[in-house]
Amino acid sequence: MRLTLEPKLIPRGMGIAVISVMLLTFTWVAMVSLQGHDIGEPYAPTQQVRQLRFEDRADGSIAVIEFISGQQIHSVVGESGFVRGVLRGLAQERKREGFDSSRPFELIGHTDGRLTLIDPVTKRKVDLDSFGPTNAENFLRMLTKPVKEQK
Structure with missing residues (x-):
C-alpha cells in the first residue's frame, strides 16, 4: 500500500x-x-439628552430617576437582561475606579436615531443600537417618557 x-x-x-x-x-x-x-462611526449630532440615575429597589426592580427633577420616570422589572447587564457593567466600572453612584448617566438620542449611554465619570460609552433595535428600545422609553407634574 x-x-x-x-x-x-x-x-x-x-x-x-x-x-x-x-x-x-x-x-x-x-x-x-x-x-x-x-x-x-462618528456620532451624529445630539438631538436629546436625559440625565438619569438608577437605583436598586428591595423588590428587585431598578428605579430610573431623572436627575434634574428627582422623579422616577420608569421602573425596570423582571428579567430585562440587557438593561440590567449594561447598568451592571457601568456600575462595576465606577466602583472599580473608586466612584459612587451619585452622579447621573447621560442617555443621548442622536439625530440619526441612534442611542448612546455615557458615564461622564468614567468616560465609558455604550452604543445601545449595537445590540439590536429591541434592546435599544428599552432605553428609548427612558429617553422619551415624560416627567409627571407634581401637584
Missing part, C-alpha cells in the same frame, strides 16, 4: 503572507484601541 499526499491548496509563501497581513491588522487595531482612539 502506497501513501499519497494531497496536493497543497495554498502555496507556503502565500499562506505566510496572508497570516502576516492578518497579524499586522490585529496589531494595528489593538494599538489604536489601547491608545484610546475611537475607531467606530
Whole structure:
C-alpha cells in the first residue's frame, strides 16, 4: 500500500503572507484601541439628552430617576437582561475606579436615531443600537417618557 499526499491548496509563501497581513491588522487595531482612539462611526449630532440615575429597589426592580427633577420616570422589572447587564457593567466600572453612584448617566438620542449611554465619570460609552433595535428600545422609553407634574 502506497501513501499519497494531497496536493497543497495554498502555496507556503502565500499562506505566510496572508497570516502576516492578518497579524499586522490585529496589531494595528489593538494599538489604536489601547491608545484610546475611537475607531467606530462618528456620532451624529445630539438631538436629546436625559440625565438619569438608577437605583436598586428591595423588590428587585431598578428605579430610573431623572436627575434634574428627582422623579422616577420608569421602573425596570423582571428579567430585562440587557438593561440590567449594561447598568451592571457601568456600575462595576465606577466602583472599580473608586466612584459612587451619585452622579447621573447621560442617555443621548442622536439625530440619526441612534442611542448612546455615557458615564461622564468614567468616560465609558455604550452604543445601545449595537445590540439590536429591541434592546435599544428599552432605553428609548427612558429617553422619551415624560416627567409627571407634581401637584
